[in-house]
Amino acid sequence: MQLISAYNTMNLSDLRRDFGQQKDSPVWSDNPFSLFGEWLQTAINKPVQEANAMILSTAGTDNKPSSRVVLLKEYSEKEGFVFYTDYSSHKGRDLEANSFASVIFYWNVLERQIRIEGKVKKVDRSMSTAYFNSRPLESRLSAYVSRQSQRIDHLDELRQQRQELLDSGNEITCPERWGGYALMPEKFEFWQGGTHRLHHRMEYIYTGGSDWKRQALAP
Numbered sequence: 001m002q003l004i005s006a007y008n009t010m011n012l013s014d015l016r017r018d019f020g021q022q023k024d025s026p027v028w029s030d031n032p033f034s035l036f037g038e039w040l041q042t043a044i045n046k047p048v049q050e051a052n053a054m055i056l057s058t059a060g061t062d063n064k065p066s067s068r069v070v071l072l073k074e075y076s077e078k079e080g081f082v083f084y085t086d087y088s089s090h091k092g093r094d095l096e097a098n099s100f101a102s103v104i105f106y107w108n109v110l111e112r113q114i115r116i117e118g119k120v121k122k123v124d125r126s127m128s129t130a131y132f133n134s135r136p137l138e139s140r141l142s143a144y145v146s147r148q149s150q151r152i153d154h155l156d157e158l159r160q161q162r163q164e165l166l167d168s169g170n171e172i173t174c175p176e177r178w179g180g181y182a183l184m185p186e187k188f189e190f191w192q193g194g195t196h197r198l199h200h201r202m203e204y205i206y207t208g209g210s211d212w213k214r215q216a217l218a219p
């Protein structure tokens with residue numbers, strides 16, 4: 001059967017790139033949070049656009065994984081990796097049923113990937129409202145009128161509601177259904193492209209207290 005497609009001029013199997021542009025092997029810190037911070041700073045300095053964008057994967061009661069991009073807004077060893085969203089969205093419903101999730105960062109120009117797995121919980125309400133109030137008016141208005149992931153007939157509905165809200169002059173407070181989640185890592189894996197497909201991989205597994213076990217993985 002001959003496949004006729006607008007894309008058949010491109011042969012994906014020929015798309016290949018030699019990794020290993022970074023001549024030095026990574027320096028593996030003992031603490032994965034410090035290493036994450038170093039790599040994120042390198043990405044920001046590069047600059048990688050939206051270096052804080054991460055792909056979040058969740059699976060709810062149906063056990064079907066689902067992924068989307070969210071922005072990392074804060075991270076620390078104590079609080080975990082924080083992002084903000086609508087709790088009533090697809091991801092929110094998944095996390096309500098199953099708090100295990102993973103995030104992944106991929107910084108193409110640096111040939112680096114970081115995978116993080118752990119449990120997610122809602123951040124304190126005060127933290128969510130403080131962050132909501134720090135957002136520009138435009139973003140607050142949109143978050144207020146948009147019930148993320150619910151079916152709509154047309155975006156104009158939301159545009160109109162947004163305008164009405166703006167015209168009302170009412171204060172726009174953080175909706176109950178909107179707020180932050182924090183993923184507390186149990187595992188990190190750092191990947192850096194190497195020559196001849198011998199990439200560098202290092203896994204960190206949480207063993208309690210402030211301790212992490214570190215092990216290299218075959219690429």
Ligand SMILES: Cc1cc2nc3c(=O)[nH]c(=O)nc-3n(C[C@H](O)[C@H](O)[C@H](O)COP(=O)(O)O)c2cc1C
Binds near residue numbers: 068092148
């Ligand atoms: C660069 C980028 C950043 C995004 N940041 C966020 C974010 O921080 N929070 C959020 O809820 N959605 C964010 N989104 C939208 C999500 O990818 C997704 O469309 C939305 O959260 C609904 O996902 P869900 O239906 O799986 O819950 C972002 C999308 C992109 C492309």
